[in-house]
Amino acid sequence: MSCIFCRIAAGEIPSPRVLETPDLIAIRDIAPQAPAHLLVIPRRHVESLASLEDASLGGKLLEGVREAARLAGLAEYRLIANTGASAGQTVFHLHFHVLGGRPLGALG
């Protein structure tokens, strides 16, 4: 298994979980861009949001974002899904970034 997020989801690479459900995990980003920087990751390998065909899984991921943010104590946060290399995606396993804990300002 070469996908790093598949390996984390399978427990092959240790990464403390903020949240885990049968469908997803939420972990802390290894290189945080804000005081709180979570990643919400489906257990199933899906390359990006553009290739997500399961609307039910999409809904579960959004619910996971809300719950992970709540557990991290974030009342306000930014949600990002880099989709494709030119958008900054570097890990080609769908994930949502949840950023908060400081004022984030406007998107540049």
Ligand code: AMP
């Ligand atoms: P993206 O550039 O949108 O594909 O985001 C990938 C994110 O995964 C980056 O913010 C990385 O810091 C993060 N990342 C890569 N490897 C790990 C890891 N082992 N544990 C936690 N976060 C990771």
